Amino acid sequence: MSKTILKVEDITMQFGGVVAVNNFCMEVHEGEIVALIGPNGAGKTTAFNVITGVYAPTNGAVYFDENMIISNFPQGKMKKMYAGENHGKYTKKVEKTPDQITKLGVARTFQNIRLFKSLTVFENVLIAKHMRSKANVFSATFRMNGKEEKKNREETMKLLEIVGLADLKDEIASSLPYGKQRHLEIARALATEPKLLLLDEPAAGMNPQETDELTAFIKRIKEQFGLTVFMIEHHMDLVMEISDRIYVLDFGKPIASGTPDEIQNNKRVIEAYLGVPEDE
Amino acid sequence: MKKTTKMICTLIAAAAFIALLVFLESNKNKYGMAVTVLQKGFILAVVAVSMNLLNGFTGLFSLGQAGFMALGAYAYAIFTIPVESRGSVYYISGIHPAIENIEFPMVVALIFAGLVAAAFAAVIGFPVLRLKSDYLAIATLGFSEIIRAFIASPQMDQITNGSYGLKSIPAANIYMVIGLCIVCITIMAMLINSSYGRAFKAIREDEIAAEAMGINLLKHKELAFVISSFFAGIGGALLAMFMRSIDSSTFKIALTYDILLIVVIGGMGSITGSVLSALLVTASKEWWLRFFDEPLTIAGVNIPLFRNGFRMVIFSILLMVVVLFYRRGIMGTNEFSWEGLFGLIKSIPKRISSLFRKKEGAAK
């Protein structure tokens, strides 16, 4: 089996008295496409936000490429309020910020698209190159990094060609049609040169045809860039078609995991989605 | 438009501008007002662009500009007042022996002024920049008032001459002042168009997305803040050089507001807009709208509205009109380009005719 690229250990996220994610464990192996599904409000996006460092979890740890990137335990007021499990198992506080995590090779998209709205398509992608630039503010201002800048521009152009946005490069991001905005967000994530790509409901609001195109697109970029993909998605067609494995979250708790076939026949998953018949 | 055509246009414009400066400088007595307005306008343009760098390009609503200008102005003034005239400046409490005999050449003093402001910004930046928009505004405003209070305090008498202010600051000629201003503005423009400038814009657009693109928020905000303060400090120093005497009441919150208004009228996120607006605002305030303050008599009838202070009322109403109805200001987030200018000139006949057509339509 290929090596584990992302490992989530006992993550609990508690906001005040509400436990949004409860003791969530999972693994993603290199080269896989893994999906996280669950009814609305199950805590999927919260789990994403913990992995990318936007929220510090209340308890638990996250490893990327075998390095601990996040770890926390209930502190302060939370000590008494904590309602999750594994109290006391974690004693270390490691908190990489979202930008550090991106730099390590984890890129993400957002559920409600977050583009740099008033910048052009080209600039949106070019910004992702800034992180790996060696120029300091002085050399960048006085244009002593011409070579690097040129290379970044070329790479950005190439990327836009790959995702099919090259002819729209000078458009303002917010003027793009919805589907294109989704593509742009993925292109922007790819420009950070990730190993692991996290997609938060990439097909939200898309019609069946667009969803099919997206499915093909994800498969293509996964091969082309040698990516590992971890995504949240509601479109079951898409999930069942491209995922190697699926995790199911309900009320913050992981209730099942396995291959698409296993998940489709899992009783608890069906109950979570359809409810339990009353006469049983 | 071809690149060479644009180049020629730029060269012609630059030559015309230099010719204008030479003309004004050699007829100083006749065009004193134009000389003053041009210098003050350019100095305020430096500060306005520095504020735009924060407010318009990085999306940080900071209201500390006057404070950083004060730091720059005092740092410049203290070390450039000629040693021999210091006795008469600090005639009340005397000058502190540590700085008594230190005198910097102008350019060194200017850079020193910028560095003092930048250093202070670096120190307060780390705590303050964690704050969200309006809290940041009020905290920077607060620091600016604190700086002013310290400068004016009797405990600082031997350094800043307390509330008496500093005078006998050596003057520079118009070429020097305007040349330095243009250099500062150019450097800021180059920064904004560099990869760091793009990162600043990303932060303005969406902090969370910027962070997800690997941009370290605090580092970049701090950078923008320090650089902006550096140039605000230089702007303050240039103002001191221009005014030749300063005191702490020059740098009240009202000064920050004035600069903010310049930025808003020019367009948040446009460098050329800020420069244009700084010149226009300064010219209107100090020169063109002066007549509102003079008593006006038309055909023997004295118009009662025209008296002292009316100019500022008109000016504030103008500002409210811009804020409410032309929120993008003169330039919006666009920059000046020759294509834009020629396009505008070409479109004038069309615009006028469409205006008439509208009126006809309304009449029908």
Added chain:
Amino acid sequence: MSLSVFFQHCLTGISLGGAYALIAIGYTMVYGILRLINFAHGDIFMVAGYFMIFATATFGWMAGIPIMLICTVLLGVVIEKAAYKPIRTAPRMSVMISAIGVSYLLQNLTTYLFTALPKPFPEIPFLKKIFQIGPVSASLVTFLTPVLTIVLVVILVYITNHTKIGMAMRAVSRDFETSRLMGIKINNVISITFVIGSFLAGVGSLLYFTDRMSVTPFSGSLPGLKCFVAAVIGGIGSVPGAVVGGFVIGICETFLIALGYSTFSDAFTFILLIIMLLFRPTGLFGEKMIDKV
């Protein structure tokens, strides 16, 4: 500092704090609902001073006070309708700039109309009556300010917690859009917020200027900023917080001046603000908000 001097300063501080508290409430309420630092609030307070001067000159102080209050309330509502309502959906920075613009306009307009020279504030005989309690002596207004502040705040808290309009105000401050969907008339709620805020600013102005005896076009800007700081210290959006903040700043300021640090008394307010923002950005009584990603 002898004990009686100490009490004397305490009393002055509490009185100043009461006036600050009344103004701070206006900031906190507007911020709670519109998320806007109403930079013009301090100037409304200043203009109220002028209203009082002219109303008293024409109608005597007994009719002057209600006239001044009505004019101040009208001014507040007009400002909201003219300068804030048209750009309610604009980015927050634009709205704040509009507020700064209004403040600028009010200052310039009053300078134009009444010149920058201080105008004497009318003396209201019964407010100026000197009382003597042991070694401490003070005019009635000094005693009246804190009492009046507390009474008004109690009424206000009652309104926000137990009336229909109060419920609407709380709902709007939570979620603008949802309250609108629930059938709350947003514009009415905002107008009422400005009515209450300006009314309290009017009362605050009466108490503040009676002690200081003159008004200039710029006498609103610094107290305005200080009261905003008071609102932040108390936790923006919280009425009791604003009151506590007002008293804290009023008392601290009075003692700093008494100890001979008057040049630093304004700076101190801001130092307090910055310390507060760093260690407890939500203020003493504020609630924490989580940004949704």
